[in-house]
Amino acid sequence: MKRQRNESSEVWPRMTRRAVLLGTAQVGLMGVLGWRMKALQIDQADQFALLAEENRVNMRLIPPSRGLIFDRNGIPLATNEPVYRIVIVREAAGEPEEALARLSRVMVLDPEDIQGSLEEMERVASFVPVTVKDRVTWDDVARVTANAPALPGITAEVGLSRNYPAGPDTAHIVGYVGPVSDYDLSLMEDPDPLFQIPKFQFGKTGVEAKYEEQLRGKAGAQRIEVNSLGRVMREISREEGIPGTDLQLTIDADLQAYVEARMEGESAACVVIDCASGDLLAVGNAPSFDPNLFVRGISVPDWTALNENKYRPLSAKAVQGAYPPGSTFKIVTGLAALEAGVIAPEETVYCAGVTDISGIKFHCWKKGGHGNVDYNDSLKYSCDCYYYEVGQRVGIDAISAMAKKLGVGVRPDIPMSAVAEGIAPDGAWKLALFNDVWRVGDTVNASIGQGYVLATPLQLAVMTARVATGREVMPRLVKSIDGVEQPSGAGGPLGINENSLRRARASMFDVVNHARGTAHRSQIMTPGMEMAGKTGTSQVRRITPEERARGVTSNADLPWERRDHALWVDFAPYDNPRVAVCVVVEHGSGGSTAAAPIGRDVTLQALYNGFPPLDAYPSDQRETAGEMQARVRALLAGRSRPTLQRA
The missing domain is CATH 3.90.1310.10 (Penicillin-binding protein 2a (Domain 2))
Known part of the structure; x- marks a missing residue:
């Protein structure tokens, strides 16, 4: 019994310590639960009341x-x-x-x-x-x-x-x-x-x-x-x-606005490219539309008006419109012939006004013909018969290759919608597309920018810039992204003999500045700013032998949509090219009368960085030029223009 009492006395202290520890833990846990209940029920009562009302996150x-x-x-x-x-x-x-x-x-x-x-x-x-x-x-x-x-x-x-x-x-x-x-x-x-x-x-x-x-x-x-x-x-x-x-x-907003205003009333396109960098300074399309209408939700009447307008305001003609380049393409054919050596610059071809090829008559625009014509005269007078001859000599493959080297038939890499590739056709192209062989008549038509040949105004502007500089100028539309300058479009050498290019430029200079040049009335009079260019007129209808026999119907007597397209390309100044320009006026009838005057005005605006003085025009045109400038100024004043606040 005595031993049993001793064992109990040893266990009792240990049990007491365990009870104390367990009780302390229980009291602590109850305290934490009490504090948390207070926080939930009192401190955060409003928050959980909201959640109780079916709130959600x-x-x-x-x-x-x-x-x-x-x-x-x-x-x-x-x-x-x-x-x-x-x-x-x-x-x-x-x-x-x-x-x-x-x-x-x-x-x-x-x-x-x-x-x-x-x-x-x-x-x-x-x-x-x-x-x-x-x-x-x-x-x-x-x-x-x-x-x-x-x-x-x-x-x-x-x-x-x-x-x-x-x-x-x-x-x-x-x-x-x-x-x-x-x-x-x-x-x-x-x-x-x-x-x-x-x-x-x-x-x-x-x-x-x-x-x-x-x-x-x-x-x-x-x-x-x-x-x-x-x-x-x-x-x-x-x-x-x-x-x-x-x-x-790269667009110059002021020049762009001028281009749009200058083409007011026409169905037209105009491209201005910087010859040094390839920067597109203006890409004009007339008529145009207000893009804010689409952002805010265009109305049915506005949409119907845009779609039913025969001048197609929704079409970006400068890059989407593929047109027969007409006589502007003679620059391509002539350079191909000079490079191939099939004709010497001084060699003449007789133009009687018509060329007979396998019983088919191909006419020159001048009914009575130009007589003996050399390379310089062929561009200056825009003689068709000269190019019928040299086109046959050089062949379509060389013409097509030169066209692509100058940018025609090659889709430009610019971020605009539906940019057209154009067509610089050759025998393989026709066989693949039509399962038909290439014929001599096809070459004759192509040599003057008709037939299957198609080019956009942008491509013709690039072509002109390349001829003017001898470099593979590439069009550039984005100058910088978040302040980071994008690669220049200046390009490297074209690989065309410089003597051939000089002759092409000199002939284009005479187109504008020679008294008998097809664009003589569109010359620039300011010394040091002389312009070189080429007119073009492309048919949109076939003239039948019967119509020629009774007399070709004047464009003025035809419905608008059956009239010829008017084209113009130029670069200036002649001695130090800064800009190249292309203008296409749909159904404008004649390149020298409808497109060249617009091209000259746009070129002057780009060179002067604003309205030029009237003495930049020939003396007999200054009154008309002043009226044109007043009209354009009024249009610009009435337009919604971006503020001139620089970024």
Whole structure:
């Protein structure tokens, strides 16, 4: 018994210590639970009361600011402007028709707005905001905000929308943005999540489309808390996106505006290229359109008017329009013949006004013919029969190769929509396309820029710049990306004998400055700024033998769409080429009368960097030139122009 009492006395202290430790732990745990209950029930009571009312946390994408587009001098061509919009979230708004009916009692909604919103809500997830109406007034925002309790799930937001300060002047170059469509999405392998945002603006044409990914930027993310009525209670977190890349184009906005105004009233195109760098200083298309109409939602009447206009304002003629180059192509044929050595520069060909080839008569534009014509005369007088002869001697393969070396029949690498390749045909091309052999008559037609030959105004401007410089000038439209200068288009040597090029340039000089040159009336009188050029007129209809027998119908007596196209190319100054220009006037009848005067005016504007003095014109044309300048100044004054604020 005594031993048992001793064992119990040893165990008792150990049990007491364990009880104390266990009790302390229990007391500590109860204290922590009590503190946490106090925090939940008292300190955070309001927060959890909100969550108890079926609050939820939503994730929303934050659209990044789209990159800006500037001209070569920093003048803005595409900007972002803040706009107010009304949005609806279907899961918070309840029955969509009833919600929109309530909204229509607060602000004016068109039937199209309501129907479009309903269709959009059917297409997207129930928690995705849908834009009911864009570009609303501040009064509308105030009314919607004031009536928020009666409009669950409907809020006013501020966002950014694209704006084009230059309006129609740069529409075909910069392009425009518009809402992402199902068709757009179907063309993408891995669409950006931003495209799921209703009415998110996406590049549709021009630079906006070609540089869409860079201009778009990267989305940010926002976590927000909304209550059961769909009202935003607070922002939990926010991660800003990455703004889009800014672009600087080579275009000179002032020269571009002048080109557009100078071609007013015509269906025409004009390209001005810097001979030293390949920079495109102007790419004009007339008529044009206002790209802001597409951003804001073009109306049916506006769309119909654009589509039914026979002058095709939506077409970027300068890069999409492929025209028979007419006599401007004689530069190509002549250089091919000189390079091949099939004709000497002083050798003459007799022009009787018509050439008979295998019983088929090919006519010169001058009915009575030009008589004996050498290389210089052939360009100066634009004699067709001379090129019928030398074209047969040199052959279509050499002509086609020279055309491609000068840029015709080669698609330029510039970020504009639907840039055409043109056609510099040869025997293999015809066999592949038509399963037919090349014939002598095909060569004769091609030698004067008719038949299968097609070129865009941009290609003809590049051709002229290459002849003027002897270098492989490449057109460049983007000058810098986020301040990083892009590669120059100056190019290396063409690989054409310099003596051949000198003769071509000298003959082009005589086209303008010789008294009998086809463009003598378009010469520049300022010493040191003399211009060299070439006229062109391309037929768009076939003249039958019967019509020739009774007399060819004058263009003035034909419907507009059956008249000849008028073409012109030039470079200036002759001794130190700075710019090359091409002008095409659709159905303008004659290159010397319709296209060359525009080309001369544009060239002067580029050389003087503004309106030239009237003494740059021949004395008998100064009054007319002054009237033209006054007309253009008035057009420019009445246009919406970008501000001259430099970036």
